[in-house]
Amino acid sequence: MKQGFFARNPSVLVFLALLALFTLGVTLLSHAYGTSFLSTSFVKTLGKTLCLCLVALAMDLVWGYMGILSLGHMAFFALGGYMIGMWLMYARTEEIVVQALANAPLPATPQEIADGVATQIFGVVGGADLPAVWTFAGSLPAQLVLVVAVPGLLALAFGWLAFRSRVTGVYLSILTQAMTLALALYLYQNDSGLRGNNGLSGLQNIPGLGGVSQDALSVWFLWASAAALALGYLIAAWVVSGKFGSVMRAIRDDEQRVRFLGYSVEGYKLFVFTVTAIVAAIAGALYYPQAGIINPAELAPIASIYLAVWVAIGGRGRLYGAVIGAAFVSLLSTWFTGGRAPSIDLGVYIIQWVDWWQILLGLSFVLVTLFAPQGIGGLIDWAAGLRHPSRRGAALGPNDGALQEKEATE
C-alpha cells in the first residue's frame, strides 16, 4: 500500500520525461539556441500547442473526471489572454510614446504620455480616453492578479448560480455556452473598452525586452509553457490520484449517491469549475503573447467546442489523453488549414484541405464518439494490456456524463 506517488502513477514520470525531451529537442533545433532547423514561427506554434494542452488538461478535469461538459473554458482561456494583453499593449505603447516625445524640446509630462498612449491604443475605435477597465494596465503585477481574478470570479459567480439550482447535463452545457456567447458579443462592442472586434495586437513584443529577438523570445515562451504544463500535469495527477479524485469520478457517475455519502456535490463542482477556469486563464495568458493578437473571435463558442473535441479524441478521463488529443488535433489542424497539406485531385473534384479539414474533423469526432470513445488514449490502454469491462453496454453510473462502458478499464 505504501508506495511513492510516482510508483503508483508511472505515467506521470513518462509524461514529464517526454515533455522535457521535447522541450530540449525544440531548443536545440531553434534559431536562437540551436541549428535553426525549426523556424521561429513553428517554435511559436509548438509553444502555443503546449498551452492548448494545458487548457485541455483543465477541460479533462472538469469534464472527463467530473462529468461537467463545460463549453466555457475557452472563454476563460481568452479572458486570461485579454488580461495579460492589456498590460503588453499598454506598456509597449507607452515605450513608443515616450520615445516619440523624447525629441520634443520640453520633457513630456505624465499626462501627455497617458494621453498619447490612449490615442495610440483607442484611435482605431475612435476614442482618445482610456476606459476604466484599463486602470491597472500599466502595472504587470496588477494585470497578473487580474489574469487569475477575472476568470476566477466569473467562473465562481456563474458556477454558484448554475450548480446551486442543480442544472446538470445538456442544460448545463447550453448554459455555459450561453455565457461564452454573451461574453464574446459583449467584447465585440467598441464600448466594452477592449477595442471591439480589433482586439489587442502586437502582443508578441514584450515591454522591456525590446532588445531580445523574437527568435529567443519564442524559445523562452516555449520553456514557460512547458513548465506550466509540467506543473499543471503534476498537480492534476496528484489531485486525481487521491480521495478528491475519487469524489470527482463519483460525482461524474452518480452524483445523487455522493450526496447521500455526505459530500456537498455543489461545493465540489464549484471548486473544480473555478480552479480549472483559472488554469485555463493561465494557459491563455501564456498563449496570446505567442499568438501576438487576440480578438473576440477567440472566445466564440466554437473554440470551446473544439476543446471538448480534442479531449474526446484524446480520450477523456485520462490526463495524458487530453494532452495527446489537444496536441495531435491542433497540430494537424494547423497543418491542414495552413495550406501545406497537399490537395487531393479526384479528377472531377479537387479536395482542398483548407475547406475540408473541418468536415474531416467533425467526422472523426462522430466516429470516435461512436466506435472508440476511449479515444487515442485507448491505444495506450491497449499497449498496456488493459481491457474494457463487459457490461453489455451499460454506463458506469446513471448520470449524463457518466463514464461509458468502452471508456472504462478493468
Add this chain to the structure above:
Amino acid sequence: MSALLEVSGVSVTFDGFRAINNLSFNIGTQELRAIIGPNGAGKTTFMDIVTGKTRPDEGSVTFGERSVSLLSLSEAQIAQAGVGRKFQRPTVFEDQTVFDNLMMALKKPRSPFAVLLFRPAKVDAERVAELAAEVGLRDHLDRKSGELSHGQKQWLEIGMLLAQEPRLLLVDEPAAGMTLAEREHTTALLVEMARTRAVVVVEHDMEFVRRLNCKVTVLHEGSVLAEGSLDHVTKNPAVIEVYLGRG
C-alpha cells in the same frame, strides 16, 4: 427511550397524487424497525423525505437529541448529521475499486479542502480492510466494484454504510437478489447494527422480516396502517385486506 427520528404529520403530493398522507413515525436511538407495505405504499418516498431528496408539503422531521429539523438541511448535511441510506438497487461507484469506495465512505471531514489534502494514514487503510473483511470482500479490495456480483455489491454498499458510522440507517430492500445464506448473514448484521444505532428496514419478504424479530410498521397509501409485532400486525384485518390478502 427518547426518539432519534421524529416524523410528524408529513404529506407529499406528486402532480396531485398524495404519495405520503399525514404520516407520523418515531424511532429510538437503538432500535430495529421493519417497514412493510404493498407496492406504491410510499416506503421509498418516506426514505426520500428523511434523507432530504424529497421535500414534504407539510409536516416536520426532526433528528437527534436537540431535535434538529432536517427539512432545512441539504442531503449532504443530513448525511453528515448521521443518516445513512441504502438504496433498493445496489449503488456503488462501479469505476472505482472496493478500497476507494470504502475510503470515500469512511467517516472523515467532507469539505473539498479537507478532502484535497487528505492522504490515507495507516489506521485508515486498516479500518477499510477491517470493514471489507466484515462484509466478506477482504480479497477484493483492489478490484473495481463494477466487476462484483450483485450480492457482493449489496455487501459493499452495506460496508460503505458501516464506514459512514450513521446514527440512523435506512435500508431499502436489502435482501433483494441475495441467496438464502446471504440473507441470513444480512439479518444477523442488521440486528447487530441496531444494537448501537437506529435501523429502519424496508422489506417485502415476510420471512426476512420475521427473522429480524422487531417491531413492524405497515404503510398503506402513504400513512401508517398498523404498528406492532409481526404477529400483531398480521392479525389486523385491515392489514390482511390490503396487503397480505393479495398474496
